[in-house]
Amino acid sequence: MRTHLVLGLAATLVTTGVLADVVAPGDVVFVEGAVEAPLTGVRGDPKAGRAVFANRKQGNCLACHVNGDLAELGFHGEVGPALDGVARRWSQAELRGIVTNSKMMFEGTIMPAFYIDSGYGRPLESFAGKSILTAQQVEDVVAYLLTLKEE
Amino acid sequence: MISGRFLIVLAIAAAGAATAQDDNVLVVEGAQLVTETRAPAHIEHVGTIYSGWRFRSGETQVLQTDDFENPAMIFVDQAMDLWDKVDGEAGKACASCHENVAQFAGLRTRLPRVKNGELVTMENLINACRTGRMKAVPWKWSEGKMTAMTALIGLQSRGMPINVAIDGPAASFWEKGREIYYTPVGQLQMACANCHEDNYGLMIRADHLSQGQSNGFPTYRLKNAKLNSIHGRFRGCMKNIRAIPYKEGSDEFKALELYLASRGQGLSVETPSVRN
Numbered sequence: 001m002r003t004h005l006v007l008g009l010a011a012t013l014v015t016t017g018v019l020a021d022v023v024a025p026g027d028v029v030f031v032e033g034a035v036e037a038p039l040t041g042v043r044g045d046p047k048a049g050r051a052v053f054a055n056r057k058q059g060n061c062l063a064c065h066v067n068g069d070l071a072e073l074g075f076h077g078e079v080g081p082a083l084d085g086v087a088r089r090w091s092q093a094e095l096r097g098i099v100t101n102s103k104m105m106f107e108g109t110i111m112p113a114f115y116i117d118s119g120y121g122r123p124l125e126s127f128a129g130k131s132i133l134t135a136q137q138v139e140d141v142v143a144y145l146l147t148l149k150e151e
Numbered sequence: 152m153i154s155g156r157f158l159i160v161l162a163i164a165a166a167g168a169a170t171a172q173d174d175n176v177l178v179v180e181g182a183q184l185v186t187e188t189r190a191p192a193h194i195e196h197v198g199t200i201y202s203g204w205r206f207r208s209g210e211t212q213v214l215q216t217d218d219f220e221n222p223a224m225i226f227v228d229q230a231m232d233l234w235d236k237v238d239g240e241a242g243k244a245c246a247s248c249h250e251n252v253a254q255f256a257g258l259r260t261r262l263p264r265v266k267n268g269e270l271v272t273m274e275n276l277i278n279a280c281r282t283g284r285m286k287a288v289p290w291k292w293s294e295g296k297m298t299a300m301t302a303l304i305g306l307q308s309r310g311m312p313i314n315v316a317i318d319g320p321a322a323s324f325w326e327k328g329r330e331i332y333y334t335p336v337g338q339l340q341m342a343c344a345n346c347h348e349d350n351y352g353l354m355i356r357a358d359h360l361s362q363g364q365s366n367g368f369p370t371y372r373l374k375n376a377k378l379n380s381i382h383g384r385f386r387g388c389m390k391n392i393r394a395i396p397y398k399e400g401s402d403e404f405k406a407l408e409l410y411l412a413s414r415g416q417g418l419s420v421e422t423p424s425v426r427n
Contacts (some may be wrong), residue, residue: 063356067370075357079350102416110345112338120340 022135033105034050034093039115039135049144059133059141064111065087066118069148080111085151096142114138172205172361177421179216182310184419190415193317201427202418203361211373214425223371223423226295226378230303233296233324239287246327248284250301259308259420263409265320270405272295273301274380285353292399298369298378305369305422310418315412328410331403337394342387343407346388363388364379364415365408367424374427 021041028035039043051061055071057076062070064079090098098105101113114133123129171412177184194200204212208267215221234245234252235347249422263272271279277300278289290297335342346355347363354360382399385407389396397403 060356075354077355078353079355079360110341110349112340120336120338121334122336122389123338123393124390124393127393130338132338 002136010062023144024114025115025131028115030097030104034091034097035087035100036093036096038139039096039100040139042135042139044139044143046140046147049137049140049142051135052141055146058137059114061141065146068150079145083145083148085149087146087149092144092146094140095145099138099141099145113146114141171354172201173206175209175212175270177202177212177419179421183217184421185312185417186419188417191413195413196344197362197414200364200415200418201351201362202366202415202421203364204367204421204424206359206361207426208359211425211427215421221371221423221425222373222376223369223378223425226299226371227306227423229295230299234303239281239284239285241265241284243285245280253307253361255304257303257311259422260311260314262315263324263405263412264316265324268320270321270402270404270409272381272400272408273304274400277301277304280376282349293380293383295377296313298380301380302369302378302423304419308420309422310419311416312336312417313412315409315411315416317409319408321326324406324409325413327403328406328408331407332410337389337392339392341392343388355416362414364410364418365411366415366418367421367426368424370424370426372426379424381411 023037023039028039029037030060035077038040050070051058053061053067054073061067061075061083062076065076066082066084068082068084068149070076086095099110099117100111102111103113112132115131115135115138117129117131172187177186184202186205188200190197204215214222218224231252237244237247249255258406259273262276264269265271274290274292277297281287281291290300315321319357332343335345343363351362353358358408365381368381368384371377372379372385380399381405385404386396387397397407
């Protein structure tokens with residue numbers, strides 16, 4: 001039943017061309033943890049990325065990372081490194097790889113893979129078969145990370 | 152008593168910002184509890200185990216030091232009423248057969264344990280009496296009456312060290328619990344160990360991560376102003392990582408409960424504890 005629904009949906013999207021230039025989660029190519037090619041044809045928007053980063057139901061990156069650029073939100077987590085100046089430490093392709101699937105860059109990391117839609121066990125039904133972020137949201141977050149130049 | 156409390160508050164103020172566990176000493180009603188001890192040999196990646204109390208804020212900590220301040224005690228009082236109340240077709244109350252609740256001192260430290268080939272928890276034992284001996288309807292795993300009764304019975308062991316059996320007939324259950332503890336689940340692909348073993352002491356957003364010990368359960372949470380069962384807490388942690396939780400009372404959660412208790416071997420029972 002579920003399979004049929006998913007197939008049906010994919011067919012509609014393809015025929016309408018909406019997802020024509022979106023790389024599906026399973027098709028992302030990693031080279032040493034980095035992803036060279038953008039996941040969509042639409043350039044990432046740093047402003048939208050900042051919102052995704054902060055949103056608890058989307059990136060929720062503040063759960064684990066300090067980020068001085070979002071100081072107004074308070075309660076930044078400390079499980080991962082502070083992201084101030086992260087654009088100086090990593091290239092765009094590396095950041096895209098880290099946000100898409102951090103486990104390709106950091107083996108066994110607690111950081112979730114934000115753009116995979118399978119390979120995880122017992123997902124709550126409403127999240128099954130889905131990625132945490134959409135391809136465009138990944139591009140937006142990467143664009144935002146590239147603005148974090150100050151240590 | 153009053154001066155003792157004052158000292159605790161001062162120590163808390165001096166501890167300052169939340170990094171790792173603090174150095175505070177838990178004294179409840181004049182008796183000192185063990186909130187830190189060497190990890191048992193069967194725990195691989197942790198040298199010292201700490202009660203969750205050590206990771207809470209000073210305001211939360213102090214609530215547990217005095218039974219008049221402890222908001223969980225209202226529920227313990229309710230359970231004392233239930234203890235004497237006749238219920239079910241057999242026309243019995245707990246008090247009809249059990250002379251007093253103090254006879255259960257030490258029981259909480261040894262649960263869950265294997266009985267007739269099955270792993271049983273406090274909830275199972277209570278419901279066995281309700282259905283089998285009182286001919287009364289079983290209480291639901293986490294309903295108010297059940298958590299109140301598990302708190303009352305658990306309180307009889309307060310201050311005693313957790314001491315569950317993990318060998319012999321318990322070994323296979325323990326192995327199963329261990330496997331669940333280390334298996335990543337949910338859309339966020341996390342295992343209990345990712346947070347409670349690898350990252351305890353750190354802030355995850357506004358939460359100060361503890362080792363996820365079970366010695367304080369059932370726990371009064373300021374967040375929902377009621378007593379919370381161990382399995383209820385497991386559910387919450389699993390849902391947060393977007394995983395389908397196992398059912399309360401399931402074989403999986405009972406095995407996990409045994410494994411977790413074994414990770415806290417030697418910590419004092421704090422039932423009923425206060426957390427945020």
